[in-house]
Amino acid sequence: MNNKISKSVIRRLPRYYRFLCELEEKEVDRVSSGKLAQIMRTTASQVRQDLNCFGGFGHQGYGYPVTTLKNEIINILGLNNHYRAILIGAGHIGTAIASHMKLDKLGFDMVGIFDNNTAILGSKINMLEIRDVNSLKEFCSNTKVDVAFLCTPKEAAKDTVKKLYELGIKNFWNFTHYDIQGDYPDVKVENVHLSDMLMTLCYSMNEDADE
Amino acid sequence: MNNKISKSVIRRLPRYYRFLCELEEKEVDRVSSGKLAQIMRTTASQVRQDLNCFGGFGHQGYGYPVTTLKNEIINILGLNNHYRAILIGAGHIGTAIASHMKLDKLGFDMVGIFDNNTAILGSKINMLEIRDVNSLKEFCSNTKVDVAFLCTPKEAAKDTVKKLYELGIKNFWNFTHYDIQGDYPDVKVENVHLSDMLMTLCYSMNEDADE
DNA sequence: TAGATTGTTAATCGATTAACAATC
DNA sequence: TAGATTGTTAATCGATTAACAATC
Numbered sequence: 212m213n214n215k216i217s218k219s220v221i222r223r224l225p226r227y228y229r230f231l232c233e234l235e236e237k238e239v240d241r242v243s244s245g246k247l248a249q250i251m252r253t254t255a256s257q258v259r260q261d262l263n264c265f266g267g268f269g270h271q272g273y274g275y276p277v278t279t280l281k282n283e284i285i286n287i288l289g290l291n292n293h294y295r296a297i298l299i300g301a302g303h304i305g306t307a308i309a310s311h312m313k314l315d316k317l318g319f320d321m322v323g324i325f326d327n328n329t330a331i332l333g334s335k336i337n338m339l340e341i342r343d344v345n346s347l348k349e350f351c352s353n354t355k356v357d358v359a360f361l362c363t364p365k366e367a368a369k370d371t372v373k374k375l376y377e378l379g380i381k382n383f384w385n386f387t388h389y390d391i392q393g394d395y396p397d398v399k400v401e402n403v404h405l406s407d408m409l410m411t412l413c414y415s416m417n418e419d420a421d422e
Numbered sequence: 423m424n425n426k427i428s429k430s431v432i433r434r435l436p437r438y439y440r441f442l443c444e445l446e447e448k449e450v451d452r453v454s455s456g457k458l459a460q461i462m463r464t465t466a467s468q469v470r471q472d473l474n475c476f477g478g479f480g481h482q483g484y485g486y487p488v489t490t491l492k493n494e495i496i497n498i499l500g501l502n503n504h505y506r507a508i509l510i511g512a513g514h515i516g517t518a519i520a521s522h523m524k525l526d527k528l529g530f531d532m533v534g535i536f537d538n539n540t541a542i543l544g545s546k547i548n549m550l551e552i553r554d555v556n557s558l559k560e561f562c563s564n565t566k567v568d569v570a571f572l573c574t575p576k577e578a579a580k581d582t583v584k585k586l587y588e589l590g591i592k593n594f595w596n597f598t599h600y601d602i603q604g605d606y607p608d609v610k611v612e613n614v615h616l617s618d619m620l621m622t623l624c625y626s627m628n629e630d631a632d633e
Numbered sequence: 634t635a636g637a638t639t640g641t642t643a644a645t646c647g648a649t650t651a652a653c654a655a656t657c
Numbered sequence: 658t659a660g661a662t663t664g665t666t667a668a669t670c671g672a673t674t675a676a677c678a679a680t681c
Contacts, residue, residue, distance in 0.1 A: 219648065221625055225618035229599060243662060252604060255662090256650050263664060271663040272657040288621050289628035303518030308616070311514045317617055318624045358627065382627050384620060388440060393463060401623035403616065405519070406528055407436035409595060410499050412612035413529045414432050416569065416593050417500035430672065454638065466638090467674050474640060482639040483681040 216264050223261060224288055226251060231281040243274035290318040294357040294382075297323040297350075299371055301331060301341050304386055305362035310337045319358070323350055327367070344371070351378045358382035365389055427475050434472055435499055437462060442492040454485035501529040505568040505593075508534040508561075510582055512542060512552050515597055516573035521548045530569070534561055538578070555582070562589045569593035576600055 230250045234242055244258040251258065262268055262275065265287055269275045285291055296319045298309050309321055324336055325344040332343055342350065350356075359375050361368060361383055368389035375383075382399045383391050391400045441461045445453055455469040462469065473479055473486065476498055480486045496502055507530045509520050516535075525532055535547055536555040543552055553561065561567075570586050572579060572594055579600035586594075592609045594602055602611045 217648075221622060222618075224625070225615070225621040228621065229618075245662080252601075254650060256652090257648090259662090259664065260649080267664065269663050270657060271655070272661045274662065288625045290621065290624060292624065292628065294624070294627060303514065303522045307514030307518050312617060312620075314620075317620050319620070358623070382623065384623055390463075399623065399626045399629075401619050401626070403614075403619055404436070405614065406523060407433075407440075408612050408614055409523075409525075409528050409530070410436040410439070410501065411432055412569070412593065412595055412610065413500045413503065413505070414435070414498070415610045415612070416505060417503065418610075428672075456638080465674060467676090468672090470638090470640065471673080478640065480639050481681060482679070483637045485638065 220261050220264055223251070223253075224284055227261070228281065228284045228288065228290075231277055231284065234277045235281055240277050241274045242277055242280075244269070247275070288318075290316070292318045293320050294318060295320050295322045295355055296358045296360055296384075297321070297325065297356050298360045298362060299325050299344065299375070300362035300364075300367070301326040301328075301336060302362060305360070306336055308360055308362065308386075309339070322354055322356065325350075347374060348378060351380075356380055358384065360384045360386070361389075361391075362386045369394075431472050431475055434462070434464075435495055438472070439492065439495045439499065439501075442488055442495065445488045446492055451488050452485045453488055453491075455480070458486070499529075501527075503529045504531050505529060506531050506533045506566055507569045507571055507595075508532070508536060508567050509571045509573060510536050510555065510586070511573035511575075511578070512537040512539075512547060513573060516571070517547055519571055519573065519597075520550070533565055533567065536561075558585060559589060562591075567591055569595065571595045571597070572600075572602075573597045580605075 227247070230247065244255040244262075247258045248255040259269070262280070265283065268280050268283055293315070296314070298305050298321060301309070301324055305324075309324060314321055321337070321339060324339050324341050325347060326332065326341050327344045331341050334341055356378075357380075359380050359382070361371065363371055365387050368387040372383070372389065372391055372395070376395055376398070381397065383401070385391055385400050385402045386405070388404065391398060438458070441458070455466040455473075458469045459466040470480070473491070476494065479491050479494055504526070507525070509516050509532060512520070512535050520532055520535060532548070532550060535550050535552050536558060537543065537552050538555045540554075543554055545552055567589075568591075570591050570593070572582065574582055576599050579598040583594070583600065583602055583606070587606055587609070594609060594611045596602055596611050596613045597616070599615065602609060
């Protein structure tokens with residue numbers, strides 16, 4: 212069953228999950244691949260292919276049971292894991308991540324926030340004190356950390372990752388333009404390059420004008 | 423030359439652009455597809471294919487001139503356009519976008535910021551006053567707006583987009599989970615679904631454990 | 634000239650879509 | 658049973674990689 216799921220399939224799973232949550236809220240208890248395809252704006256064929264990567268959750272002539280399928284996806288993604296996360300860089304983006312996202316619903320517990328700006332050390336975000344980034348080593352020796360959310364300026368990123376890597380942290384949610392994977396091929400990285408995405412939008416806004 | 427560039431190519435352009443800027447800063451004045459491939463962590467073949475979509479910028483036996491190529495990409499992406507943008511929702515993410523990103527370098531000018539929280543109306547982000555979202559119509563009748571950055575809570579998104587669409591705004595940078603494209607097939611949307619990306623990271627953190 | 638490196642065509646690989654027998 | 662809808666195989670489509678002649 213588990214013969215290497217492709218990245219494209221994985222990237223669609225969160226969307227299935229979201230839509231299944233919505234269906235569940237509306238107390239819909241079954242859904243066909245056709246209906247799901249419509250919500251996802253794809254084909255029924257793709258929906259069936261995707262879901263079948265993980266096992267036969269559907270029933271012929273009936274469709275897929277919403278709650279069961281939702282729970283399966285929670286399991287596949289590992290949203291019930293409660294990984295321990297730290298935030299490095301409590302600027303605007305870091306603060307947004309730490310305070311505005313429902314991290315616990317996504318399988319993450321924020322356990323520490325670090326910055327190097329002495330002016331904000333000690334103040335709190337979401338009940339968590341902002342600590343000096345120099346206290347990272349000490350912190351990690353007392354607390355297991357699974358993943359770091361990297362929201363520093365680009366210049367600080369390389370050194371910070373080096374430190375974190377040496378402390379055994381191998382998972383990164385990277386908001387900087389520092390190419391972590393390039394220097395550390397064994398880590399797991401999810402990059403969020405906001406400016407890249409904005410440039411892509413810029414291109415599509417341009418597209419029509421060109422013709 | 424312009425026979426429909428694929429989305430995959432477009433999504434790589436911002437990275438070419440970034441790396442070319444870095445090379446330029448280091449005063450490198452030419453670069454081969456092989457070297458670029460190494461920086462981009464792809465193949466020389468892909469680099470040449472990508473760049474050739476837009477014209478022959480390279481010279482045999484020499485490579486690509488860094489500055490020329492960078493400027494071409496600026497043109498292709500339209501980063502020299504200065505589109506006029508408004509921000510809807512001045513919460514943490516909205517504020518991060520408006521204050522921390524170098525929007526002008528990416529071809530965007532922030533011209534207005536809107537929120538419905540009366541407590542923050544009138545205060546400023548990056549020299550721009552936060553306006554009442556109800557004054558949108560009036561604002562748009564005086565000021566040309568090309569694109570909206572949508573950073574509201576999900577519940578507010580649908581109504582807000584309806585309003586904006588009726589005011590003639592057809593481009594969106596969407597941070598909410600509201601599916602704009604689904605309701606308005608003619609608009610250009612770039613979605614940023616942070617929680618989806620975090621779930622993807624969650625999956626890859628899980629991956630090893632599973633085997 | 635010889636070496637390097639492009640532009641471009643062909644080959645491969647992977648992802649999406651179509652089709653349909655199985656079956657609830 | 659008849660209709661609906663799955664699981665799965667085959668066909669298509671698109672994107673990536675390899676190869677190589679052209680040429681700076």
